[in-house]
Amino acid sequence: MELIDTFFNWPVLVRAFPILLRGLANTLLLGCASIVIGSIAGLLVCLARLYAPRPLRTAAILYVDIFRALPILVVLILIYYALPFVGIRLSAFASATIALSMVFAAFTAEVCRAGIESIPRGQFESAAALGLSFWLSMRKVILPQALRVTTAPLTSNCVSVFKDTALASVVAMPDLLKQATDAQALMANPTPLIGAAIIYLAFLWPLVRLVGYLENRSKQQMKG
Known part of the structure; x- marks a missing residue:
């Protein structure tokens, strides 16, 4: 009973629940903002790495290389x-969003690069033969195909971003x-921490299962 009263105290959890929900809202907002900004930045970095002049x-x-190697906590600090x-x-x-976005962009760039490089060269040549511009070829021909290959790893990276939002507590963000x-x-009483763990599990576990489903579907498509 002492264990239950200490870590699974129901009255304490009920009192803490509204506070935890406010934190969840901030966590979701931080995660979504970081994913959107990081995805756009990552795609641009990927295209710069593949097609820009040598300095870029x-x-x-x-x-x-740098932001894949640096821990997010170091970047945030x-x-x-x-x-x-x-x-x-x-x-x-803002600090947490920038830090998460910068690291997420680095991983997104690598995933997108692998996806684009997996597209057969003939697809690029066909788009050029049709007179499509570079950006139109990317938007209409290359990226839709690359997205099918990269959906699973990108989703996995998104799950990691939501988990890493917990680091924002270091700079006193109310996540x-x-x-x-x-x-x-x-x-x-430590029960609110148990409540937070349950909430993390409740919204991240379906995403983890989604990653597994997408990976299995991708393997089946490659076999087919």
Whole structure:
């Protein structure tokens, strides 16, 4: 009973639930914003790496290598705590969004590069023969095919972004984890942390299953 009262205290969980829901809303907003910005930036970095002049290709390669190697927490701390020394002050939400987007963009760029390079060369030649411009070829011919190949790994990366939003609590952003730790301190009971874990599981587990389904479907399509 002592274990239940300490970690699964129902009255404490009921009191903490509205606080956790506010944190969940911030977590979802942060995750979605980071995914949208990171996806666009990642695609642009990918195209720069594949088709831009050599200086831009080199810059894109360095960007991808650096931000795939750096832990997100390090990037977040540098943005939130170091930038004020050069006169740039950002909110906790903006700092977390930028940090997550920059790292997500690096991984997205690599996934998109692999997807584009998997398209047969004849598809590019056919688009050119039809007189399509580069951007029109990408939008109408290449990217739709590459998307079918990259859907599973991109979805997996999105799941990682939502998990990594918990790091935003380091800069005092009121995400789900931060709200849970505050509720724990307020109520002198760790049950809110268990509640936060249950909420994370409830919205991330379906996404994890979706990744598995997409991977299996991709394998079946390749066999077919």
